Amino acid sequence: MNNMRPGEPGERVAPAHPGKTVKRMFRYLSQSRGLIIWMLVLLALSTILELFIPDLIGRAIDTLNISEWQLTVNWNSLLLILGVLLLLFIFSSLFKYLQGRLAAKLTRTTIVTIRKDVSSKLVRLPVSFFDTHQNGDILARLTNDIENVSNLISQAIAALLSSVIVIVGCIVIMLIKSPILTAVCMSTVVLNILVTVILSKKMFGFFRKQQKAVGKMNSHVEQSISNKRTIDAYNLDDECIEECDALSDELTDVSVKAQVLGGAMPPLMCLIGNLNFLLIVAVGALLFIRGGFGITIGTIQAFTLYSREFTQPINELSSVFSQFMTALASAERIFQIIDTPPEIDEGDLDIVPGxxxxxxxxxxxxxxxxxxxxxxxxxxxxxxxxxxxxxxxxxxxxxxxxxxxxxxxxxxxxxxxxxxxxxxxxxxxxxxxxITAVLQSTAVIDGTVRENIAYARFTATEEEIKNAARVSCAEPFIERLENGYDTHVQGEESKLSQGERQLLCLARSSLTSPSVLILxxxxxxxxxxxxxxxxxxxxxxxxxxxxxxxxxxxxxxxxxxxxxxxxxxxxxxxxxxxxxxxxxxxxxxxxxxxxxxxx
Missing domain, CATH: 3.40.50.300 (P-loop containing nucleotide triphosphate hydrolases)
Structure with a gap:
């Protein structure tokens, strides 16, 4: 049997393709079009209102005039501008709050859909899939990976949409106010994009390796817990610790590399932003001194704020880029399960068993x-x-x-x-x-003894359950239990011996009245x-x-x-x-x- 495990050398992994993964995520999001439309409207209103703030601050500064070392203030204009700014702050915050509520609902709706798709696919996958994938890795995809995707939807998506609006809005307003200063502001954008592209390519590979390492670590922990008796019986504690240390070192290595690259993005973006700020002030001051370019002190101040507004979305995206890459790697692992061919069933003959x-x-x-x-x-x-x-x-x-x-x-x-x-x-x-098969590896579910016996036929009566226990010789040990048939057993963690578990499964099989019994x-x-x-x-x-x-x-x-x-x-x-x-x-x-x- 092929015992290859996910993440091990020689494993055939689907090619990493962030673009396809993002498109597929948007197909899930598009199922909640109404929520997305309202989110976009509120996000657009909030962002547009904020785009007017730097311009109004610049205008407020221009209401101040220094002539012959004397300060004069146009109080009517200043108070009007301050009033408008207050309203902008209030409504922008309100729209952001409502948008956050909708984002949370969108996240919940989308994750429920993804979780249902994964769960429904898992129950339709062939036994061979579970023979060649570790339980810990599958659990990691259902828990850790889905949680990462949830974070992507609740945070990164809103940041992405907001960034697009801010960048476009800033460019339009800056071009209207001063094409020259706009060109100065845009001069560092190429450097911004270049740094982002180079780091993102390297980061995605490390984050994919990180998620696979997490799955391997989970599998080791799950096996260590379920096989604790065997480990102790063979005195394998040291070997178990060594394997755990090796997996931990592997996970730490790829995680540190991924986090180092992710952590390098924000300071680099900050450095480029400060350089942009310096160029705007220098060129703006020169134009103000020469005159004739319509540049005022307020205009320079507005541009410094707009440069921050313009570069802030890029910086925000870079700061959540490690989370974004982790989520994409997780989404890819989830989609691998969804894309696995289901168990084929070409049967269509309605046979009546004797x-x-x-x-x-x-x-x-x-x-x-x-x-x-x-x-x-x-x-x-x-x-x-x-x-x-x-x-x-x-x-x-x-x-x-x-x-x-x-x-x-x-x-x-x-x-x-x-x-x-x-x-x-x-x-x-x-x-x-x-067919009813009673296997050596017994399956005890989390529930009462009665529920375990009736697991194969939920409609079984109390008399049928007790008769099944009697026929399988399970009745004596059940009656010795603290609560008899109402005793709660917890699957693999049950206190039942292996022999008692087999008797319980035999009792279960006797309820089904199959045409073929396999022992x-x-x-x-x-x-x-x-x-x-x-x-x-x-x-x-x-x-x-x-x-x-x-x-x-x-x-x-x-x-x-x-x-x-x-x-x-x-x-x-x-x-x-x-x-x-x-x-x-x-x-x-x-x-x-x-x-x-x-x-």
């Missing part, structure tokens, strides 16, 4: 990794109602066969038939509804006495159903109608328990190794 089904594997070949066959021209027929056991050494393809039957994977060649019908023609929901090492963690009781109960309960049993403990399969012995992806022996012992072949060797002297 109480049991015949199953036929016709020349099935399958490989997880190309060229390495797990099943090689495999054929087997299981008649209706038969109890067939699959045995063999670890890794010979027994569990793979079940994955193919339930269409978690598709065979490279060959066919699988149920009652003579190719399973590719049966909708996966219907196919999997006909994949389902009794591996229970004692022999309990195993025999469960077998007797299951054989009685599944008397008419087809049953496939996978087990290493051969006492589990002795009573099967047929035992198929696997080796190198094929069946090398087949027959019942006594027949296979008489052949003294592979099965006999396995049995002899487990039960020396037992005939």
């Amino acid at each position: 109480s049991s089904c015949s199953i036929t594997f016709e020349h099935v070949t399958f490989s997880y990794i190309r060229g390495v066959k797990v099943l090689d021209d495999f054929s087997l027929t299981i008649e209706k109602g038969q109890k067939v056991a699959l045995v063999g050494k670890t890794g010979v393809g027994k569990t793979t066969l079940i994955s193919l039957l339930m269409r978690f994977y598709e065979p490279d060649s060959g066919r699988i038939l149920i009652d003579g019908v190719d399973i590719k023609t049966i909708p996966k929901s219907r196919l999997r509804g006909m 994949d090492e389902a009794l591996s963690s229970v004692d022999s006495a309990t195993e025999q009781k469960i077998q007797d109960a299951l054989l009685s309960m599944m008397e008419e159903q087809t049953c496939i049993i996978i087990a290493h403990r051969l006492s589990t399969v002795k009573n099967a109608d047929k035992i198929a012995v696997f080796s190198d992806g094929r069946i090398v022996e087949i027959g019942d328990h006594k027949e296979l012992l008489r052949q003294q072949g592979v099965y006999y060797s396995l049995y002899k190794n487990q039960y020396i002297g037992v005939q």
Whole structure:
């Protein structure tokens, strides 16, 4: 199986393309056109009102006149200008507040849509996706990456829209007041853009690496917590710490490089802005002294303010650029999940399952990794109602066969038939509804014992739940629990032993009344006495159903109608328990190794 993990060497990552990611983000935003339009209106009103402030301040200064060392003030004009400035400040602040409220609503609406798209895609992805992606990395995309995108929408988008309006407005007003000073102000813009472009290209690469490093770190932490008993049992604390330190160093390295580049942007922009301010004052003073250019002290003051207004949006964008790059890298990782092809289901045949089904594997070949066959021209027929056991050494393809039957994977060649019908023609929901699989890796959900048993059939009555527990031999340990069937268990963190968890899952499976029951090492963690009781109960309960049993403990399969012995992806022996012992072949060797002297 391909065990490559995201972010590891050799991983095939979609090319970094900020432009495409931004366009895709705007497609999500466009679903809330009404909010965006009102945001733009309020943002435009607020920004336009602020654009008049430097000009009014310049006019206020020009109401002051010094003649023969005496100051005169045009109080009527000054008071009028100050009154207008006060109104501008009030209304601009009000519009900004309303715009902020709408931005928060836009953020919430868009993030909910993205989260729904990711969640709905995850449940439709094939099992192979989860086999080749670490849980921690997937969780990082659903939490950390979505949070970064949320910050982008709530802050960076508003800053971008505001900056466009301010830049355009400043250029228009400055051109009207003085084309010469406007040219001086614009002289540093090229330098501004050049610095931004160079740094942004380098930053985006580092921020993509940073987000992948975060996913790897999350995966390590998640595995360290879930495997704590194993780590302690094998005294692997030091190795675990060393791996964590290595991942932490990797994350720190790329984060520092990204933050250094991001942190260099604001001071560079500030330096360029101060240079711009110096040029405006120098040239403006020269024009004022020479006269004839319509330049006043107020005009120079207004231009210094407009130069700040003009460069401030660029500086603001540069200051949030690290956040912007992080969010784009996060959005790209989220879209990788959304763009992953979903599980294919070409089935359209409305098959009506009976109480049991015949199953036929016709020349099935399958490989997880190309060229390495797990099943090689495999054929087997299981008649209706038969109890067939699959045995063999670890890794010979027994569990793979079940994955193919339930269409978690598709065979490279060959066919699988149920009652003579190719399973590719049966909708996966219907196919999997006909089959119940009890696996060695038990799944206990966060809820009560009662809810866990009824998980496969929520409409089950109290009597059916208790009967299922009784049949699976789970009733004794449930009654010993503090609150019986109302005891709360928390998934992987439950206090139940592995054997008790298996009994709980067996009780769950007995509620579904499937046409095919699969027991994949389902009794591996229970004692022999309990195993025999469960077998007797299951054989009685599944008397008419087809049953496939996978087990290493051969006492589990002795009573099967047929035992198929696997080796190198094929069946090398087949027959019942006594027949296979008489052949003294592979099965006999396995049995002899487990039960020396037992005939």
